[in-house]
Amino acid sequence: MNEADPLQKMVVLGAGGWGTALAVTLAQTHAEVTLWARREALAAQLRESRINSAYLPDVSLPANVRITSDLSAAVEGADWAFLVVPSVGMSDLLSALPPQLGAVLCAKGLAPAGQRLSELATGLGFGRVAVLSGPNHAEEIGLGLPAATVVASKDAEFARTVQAHLMTPNLRVYTSSDVVGVELGGVLKNVVAVAAGLGDGLKLGDNARASVITRGLREMARYLASQGAQEDTVYGLSGLGDLVATATSRHSRNRAAGEALARGAAPEGGGKVVEGLRTARLLSAWARESGAELPIVQGVAAVAGGQLSPQEALSALMQREAKAEG
Numbered sequence: 001m002n003e004a005d006p007l008q009k010m011v012v013l014g015a016g017g018w019g020t021a022l023a024v025t026l027a028q029t030h031a032e033v034t035l036w037a038r039r040e041a042l043a044a045q046l047r048e049s050r051i052n053s054a055y056l057p058d059v060s061l062p063a064n065v066r067i068t069s070d071l072s073a074a075v076e077g078a079d080w081a082f083l084v085v086p087s088v089g090m091s092d093l094l095s096a097l098p099p100q101l102g103a104v105l106c107a108k109g110l111a112p113a114g115q116r117l118s119e120l121a122t123g124l125g126f127g128r129v130a131v132l133s134g135p136n137h138a139e140e141i142g143l144g145l146p147a148a149t150v151v152a153s154k155d156a157e158f159a160r161t162v163q164a165h166l167m168t169p170n171l172r173v174y175t176s177s178d179v180v181g182v183e184l185g186g187v188l189k190n191v192v193a194v195a196a197g198l199g200d201g202l203k204l205g206d207n208a209r210a211s212v213i214t215r216g217l218r219e220m221a222r223y224l225a226s227q228g229a230q231e232d233t234v235y236g237l238s239g240l241g242d243l244v245a246t247a248t249s250r251h252s253r254n255r256a257a258g259e260a261l262a263r264g265a266a267p268e269g270g271g272k273v274v275e276g277l278r279t280a281r282l283l284s285a286w287a288r289e290s291g292a293e294l295p296i297v298q299g300v301a302a303v304a305g306g307q308l309s310p311q312e313a314l315s316a317l318m319q320r321e322a323k324a325e326g
């Protein structure tokens with residue numbers, strides 16, 4: 001493994017829950033971490049209180065996390081950075097950065113036109129692009145609870161560098177060359193987690209949740225294969241691992257959004273980003289246009305869009321044609 005220089009400048013762009021947890025993690029092993037918040041009001045509040053009360057209230061920011069809302073100052077002198085804004089904001093952020101900067105993309109969603117975020121970054125001229133994904137709820141990583149994750153890049157050296165800097169005794173980081181598989185696992189599992197939340201909200205029971213997770217995994221595997229992912233990636237941390245975490249966790253905003261929809265409430269994440277709803281809409285439109293079958297994704301999109309009630313979506317899934325498992 002590469003040696004990680006503890007004096008190298010670590011930069012986290014995006015001060016929501018996940019950006020904050022990553023900054024706290026990196027601060028364990030580096031002299032200084034810079035955390036960029038888009039809004040000066042949030043940056044000032046973080047500098048003052050050292051607690052991100054809106055996004056990660058149970059975690060304190062150590063003194064070696066420097067907080068700024070000045071993007072140029074944040075990346076000055078840095079070789080690469082973690083980009084941790086919601087996927088809708090990734091295009092604006094990338095466009096404001098020099099493409100020589102290595103980009104570790106940490107969002108689990110698609111760009112507004114439906115592209116993968118790594119495609120977006122590459123299209124904007126970024127040469128060193130990695131994606132970070134795995135079962136990593138910010139609430140737990142921020143507290144230093146043990147977890148594992150994956151960093152994928154076509155540039156193996158870049159992936160190993162990020163791995164070396166992000167590893168701590170409680171965060172095990174694996175590398176992968178399968179950018180498409182690792183990236184899309186994190187994107188799709190959010191939608192399946194909304195479906196699991198819908199089932200929980202309707203009080204369908206443990207068998208139903210396990211069935212949604214398993215058939216959802218199959219749907220993920222089919223979609224990932226259609227996009228060129230390696231076959232086994234979906235069964236790793238960024239696929240099955242993250243799916244189980246998100247579809248069963250009390251921390252998951254996507255699962256909670258499904259529960260809210262089942263109650264007939266608005267599926268808001270309390271001001272926090274819920275990527276699965278947007279992803280369901282984008283992928284459902286893609287499935288309609290391409291003739292692909294993504295029944296769980298399409299069911300979630302129909303419920304979120306108000307075209308079907310949760311009960312009607314459930315009936316539609318249960319009454320699909322009888323067939324062999326596969």
Ligand SMILES: NC(=O)C1=CN([C@@H]2O[C@H](COP(=O)(O)OP(=O)(O)OC[C@H]3O[C@@H](n4cnc5c(N)ncnc54)[C@H](O)[C@@H]3O)[C@@H](O)[C@H]2O)C=CC1
Binds near residue numbers: 019038090092138271
């Ligand atoms: N929260 C978690 O446990 C994890 C989240 N992720 C992913 O990381 C991404 C960010 O999620 P969180 O940090 O949880 O979000 P969050 O909802 O906690 O915070 C979002 C942050 O981004 C800012 N923001 C919103 N729109 C923006 C834009 N257009 N440009 C720049 N900043 C903007 C908000 O002001 C806020 O500071 C999402 O794609 C999420 O799926 C990935 C792994 C774990």
Ligand SMILES: O=C(CO)COP(=O)(O)O
Binds near residue numbers: 255
């Ligand atoms: O991706 C996550 C954990 O790995 C976070 O999921 P939620 O956005 O559903 O909270």
